Amino acid sequence: MRADARRNREVIVAAALAAFSERGAAAGMEEIARRAGLSVGTLYRHFPDRSALVEHIALTALGDLVAFARAQSATEGAAPTRFEALRRVVTRCAELPLALTASLAEAAAPLPSVTALVEESDALLLALVVAAQREGTLRGDIAPGDVLGMLRTATCRPGARPGDPLTTVLFDGLARSPDGGDEFGRRAGSALV
Amino acid sequence: MRADARRNREVIVAAALAAFSERGAAAGMEEIARRAGLSVGTLYRHFPDRSALVEHIALTALGDLVAFARAQSATEGAAPTRFEALRRVVTRCAELPLALTASLAEAAAPLPSVTALVEESDALLLALVVAAQREGTLRGDIAPGDVLGMLRTATCRPGARPGDPLTTVLFDGLARSPDGGDEFGRRAGSALV
Amino acid sequence: MRADARRNREVIVAAALAAFSERGAAAGMEEIARRAGLSVGTLYRHFPDRSALVEHIALTALGDLVAFARAQSATEGAAPTRFEALRRVVTRCAELPLALTASLAEAAAPLPSVTALVEESDALLLALVVAAQREGTLRGDIAPGDVLGMLRTATCRPGARPGDPLTTVLFDGLARSPDGGDEFGRRAGSALV
Amino acid sequence: MRADARRNREVIVAAALAAFSERGAAAGMEEIARRAGLSVGTLYRHFPDRSALVEHIALTALGDLVAFARAQSATEGAAPTRFEALRRVVTRCAELPLALTASLAEAAAPLPSVTALVEESDALLLALVVAAQREGTLRGDIAPGDVLGMLRTATCRPGARPGDPLTTVLFDGLARSPDGGDEFGRRAGSALV
DNA sequence: AATGAATGAGTGTTCATTCAT
DNA sequence: AATGAATGAACACTCATTCAT
Incomplete structure (x- = not known):
């Protein structure tokens, strides 16, 4: 896995954690992506779907x-x-x-x-x-x-x-x-x- | 408030209670209405919006x-x-x-x-x-x-x-x-x- | 079924037929809705999903x-x-x-x-x-x-x-x-x- | 054009042919690249866009x-x-x-x-x-x-x-x-x- | 007053395309 | 020159809410 990809993955997880903590499970993929400074597509490259992110x-x-x-x-x-x-x-x-x-x-x-x-x-x-x-x-x-x-x-x-x-x-x-x-x-x- | 209106209100509350208990906050207005044997329109006559029902x-x-x-x-x-x-x-x-x-x-x-x-x-x-x-x-x-x-x-x-x-x-x-x-x-x- | 609903259903089918004929199966639900003068929600009230419309x-x-x-x-x-x-x-x-x-x-x-x-x-x-x-x-x-x-x-x-x-x-x-x-x-x- | 580039081009065409034959126009660029053993980037080096590949x-x-x-x-x-x-x-x-x-x-x-x-x-x-x-x-x-x-x-x-x-x-x-x-x-x- | 059909903004997801590595 | 990660517009679909019947 490329260095930037690993970095982004971590950024995504941190953003998701923050989003879920603040806004509950209602936090949307778009918001998580925005917090991570990425686009939704990148989220889906790292996690096949929403529940995979939650599970992770x-x-x-x-x-x-x-x-x-x-x-x-x-x-x-x-x-x-x-x-x-x-x-x-x-x-x-x-x-x-x-x-x-x-x-x-x-x-x-x-x-x-x-x-x-x-x-x-x-x-x-x-x-x-x-x-x-x-x-x-x-x-x-x-x-x-x-x-x-x-x-x-x-x-x-x-x-x-x-x-x-x-x-x-x-x-x-x-x-x-x-x-x-x-x-x-x-x-x-x-x-x- | 007419007698049937009061009855409906009670039916709605009971249905919402049941729906939320079984399916969590994911329960939708339509499902609650169905359980109550009413239509969504009637729900909205009794409660201005979803959160009013939850609050009640x-x-x-x-x-x-x-x-x-x-x-x-x-x-x-x-x-x-x-x-x-x-x-x-x-x-x-x-x-x-x-x-x-x-x-x-x-x-x-x-x-x-x-x-x-x-x-x-x-x-x-x-x-x-x-x-x-x-x-x-x-x-x-x-x-x-x-x-x-x-x-x-x-x-x-x-x-x-x-x-x-x-x-x-x-x-x-x-x-x-x-x-x-x-x-x-x-x-x-x-x-x- | 209410009269307006039946009318709309027919309008939807006609619009879908026209859309599919002109643009192939690539025609989107939004376009079909626009042709019908309705919104997507109405399409989905009449047909549970895209393939149901195609099948019909x-x-x-x-x-x-x-x-x-x-x-x-x-x-x-x-x-x-x-x-x-x-x-x-x-x-x-x-x-x-x-x-x-x-x-x-x-x-x-x-x-x-x-x-x-x-x-x-x-x-x-x-x-x-x-x-x-x-x-x-x-x-x-x-x-x-x-x-x-x-x-x-x-x-x-x-x-x-x-x-x-x-x-x-x-x-x-x-x-x-x-x-x-x-x-x-x-x-x-x-x-x- | 270098020998390997020509070889790649041929591989891409063969992969696209196979993909379209098996899965119809629904076959995506990523799938074609995978079949060719290449990455999408290489596809786009050889064909400016999807329709160019189809046309070819x-x-x-x-x-x-x-x-x-x-x-x-x-x-x-x-x-x-x-x-x-x-x-x-x-x-x-x-x-x-x-x-x-x-x-x-x-x-x-x-x-x-x-x-x-x-x-x-x-x-x-x-x-x-x-x-x-x-x-x-x-x-x-x-x-x-x-x-x-x-x-x-x-x-x-x-x-x-x-x-x-x-x-x-x-x-x-x-x-x-x-x-x-x-x-x-x-x-x-x-x-x- | 009740109904249920219509609305439309919003959600999850995909994929052709671009671009940093 | 190749890679594969990132992009973002587009799509199918949902649902709280409104409104004609």
Whole structure:
């Protein structure tokens, strides 16, 4: 592949990402092309049709996340605890353009390749949650599946951002307090959404 | 407004609700009209344009929920505890067609009237959570905002249904165990979603 | 169907016929709509897609011809001889917009409904040729299939017209001369194309 | 012109011929280039635009035929009779890719250069028919123009092939029977195509 | 008041043609 | 001189909206 073609391909993907993020799956090919400073024909040279572009973006974002999650799931990872590994993955999740607009997610969902990655991602995260609970760094009184739900709520909301207070608070709340107690009655009134 | 006109309006709303639920925001005016047994012209007699119809549906569903939440929030409500009131509101939430497809929610989100109701709904639910924690029926070791997140995860997922096991399990998990202890260390590894 | 809709449908068909005749199958939907004094949307209300329009026109022309051929094939038809019946059918053929441009014919050919009619048309014409030969009004020294080929050459050329000298000459040449002889050596030098 | 350039030109023409034969005028420049093992850029180096390529192919095929017909028309040609010369020309005609799809023929028809060759071809063939009838080897009871029509039917049908039974039968039927008689009344009912 | 036919701007997509590599 | 990437006008088709019946 020629250098300029590869460059253009990247420009297209970036433009599509931006367009979908800002305007949802409603963003048209023409608009994406305009953002990329190219013409529609070039889009179609790189992606056979609209859904191929959507799929590519969804797969790239998800694949990136899954790769990172896999790395962090390996015991020999740099993270000192499974809890910390989980925090890193979730933080990375918010850094990635995973928070694609809901409608793009909906558009990509039925694609088998996307479904497969979502399932792997879920499995990796779930395993991390369970492991963190086993090692005692993540409170054990919440079902792993519920924890996953909370994480998803935190990271996949439209507009989620890496530095989000919600994510921070969430992990604070999920951590087993160092003094050994998730003592009942602790008021957490400040950690509102 | 004549009786048949009011009837038509209701039929239209019901048809739109069904169409959006099944086919997402992709559902067209013609399809909605067909489901309603009417013609597009009649749709436009009742709603000036598509977004007015979307807004009406979102407001109806949300308004219904907020009204119910308001009623349950009044201390003199029939619910014996705030925990029970919360459970009723959440159950009602799942009964309502609030779990509209993500794309419809996205379409309705920017409307100020919808935003206002979402905020009121969040405030009411949050107050109920705090109150339930105060009265000791809802475990206090989870931040109210996190509880809200879990509830949202449980109720607003696409495809959520009133009888959902997740909702049941969630409230089981949220209840302070009768023996007085949310004892630390309880493993919940088997309670996967 | 409303009166104006039926009128418009006819206008569309006429416009499509004219457009295809003049510009071949390359004629676009927009042009057909413009000729009809309508907008593309109306074309698509009446015909689900381009090929449906092409098919309709081909079927109408062919169906008309086949109906006429069927009528003339009935022994009790008004034509005194099978030869005369054949001549009428072929003349009618040239009167119909059957001489659609080659590319339209090519576009319509793969449609099963069109193929079926073409086959029936061929069968009817072939039967007429054989019958005319049996009754002695059509010279018997040419294979019926070859006669059919000649007829097709005469009628289905692009630009064929009812009054065509070729058709006249062709039937003169096919007729058994009244004096009983297709005598060898007759010069026909004047009957050139 | 360099040797490789001439070679490329030939390859392009052959590829275009194959593409048009198989897929009709719908064949695109990119497909032709792919068949030729070249890129579109090279096509445009040899032919200024699509219609130039179409014209070249039509002219080549027709010119080849006309040259052959001219040669056979010269009295001193190798053919023992005019009838045999005609048979050779027609056979050659079927060997040439003249039977291009209808839509290509339509595309090339309006070009004056093509029209001129078609007319010369018709004139040559017609003259051969008349001459063959004069020398008594081609039955004289069919108008030369009609004979031409039959020949066209036989050779220019889409899908016509050199060895075609139709061509053989046609010439058998056109030949004056050796016993001297195209005797009237001969039934040919069984010789269906 | 209801109908459903007509509108037309907009979308995805193609392809002959041009031009940087 | 060849390549193949980029162009952009054109096409088939859709659908929210309007309006004659």
